Amino acid sequence: MPTGVAMRDVREQLFDAAERILLQDGPSALTSRAVTAAAGCAKGVLHRHFADFDAFLAELVLDRIARVDQQAAALRESAGTGTVVGNLTAALTTVFGSVAVAIISLVTFRDELRARLRQARPTGVPLLAEATAMIASYLVAEQAQGRIAADADVDVLAPTLIGAGHLLFADRKGTPPEAEAVGKVVTAVIAGALTG
Structure with missing residues (x-):
């Protein structure tokens, strides 16, 4: 994933990505890697905004x-x-x-x-x-x-x-x-x- 590119509304992007995964594949498919991939960002982005x-x-x-x-x-x-x-x-x-x-x-x-x-x-x-x-x-x-x-x-x-x-x-x-x-x-x- 590219770095140094500012993301707008990061929380909403991550929440929306998690929601899509939940709806398509259920709770067992919901991982931090899956969420960040669906949101189109690096995995570290999630951990910069949330403790875990x-x-x-x-x-x-x-x-x-x-x-x-x-x-x-x-x-x-x-x-x-x-x-x-x-x-x-x-x-x-x-x-x-x-x-x-x-x-x-x-x-x-x-x-x-x-x-x-x-x-x-x-x-x-x-x-x-x-x-x-x-x-x-x-x-x-x-x-x-x-x-x-x-x-x-x-x-x-x-x-x-x-x-x-x-x-x-x-x-x-x-x-x-x-x-x-x-x-x-x-x-x-x-x-x-x-x-x-």
Whole structure:
């Protein structure tokens, strides 16, 4: 690899390269050499920006968690618009249609990464916990709008939706489920909680 050439947005280039590897080949293919090769840079570049490879992976996961947090704000703001089923279907598709399923596999695959993430996020499975909180906060906002029953148990509905969504998208090599299939699951889970 050439040296002395300035790279712009090095972290994002490395994160994007890692994401491509995760999506194409899974967590077992993710090495520092594979990431730097996919990013088109020397291996030392990764180690200049991160203490070690697990520190890089932890930052990758935390960066993707931040994206879920951004999505959560947009989803909450959509309360009262569109349909509840449509909003939840879109949210689940966005979360699990991205690299989230591969990241969950990565966290499961690497003990050191899990230990580092526990320092920053002590409870729950990283990414799944944030996605569950996103869905729960949206359901609470819909309760305030009167579109979800006031007595609906959001703390049960949210993880049920996340678990069902994860199972729908878990086949990394297959084609992702159609929006209609996701909507069918969402409808089945929240049918009893919808008002009107």
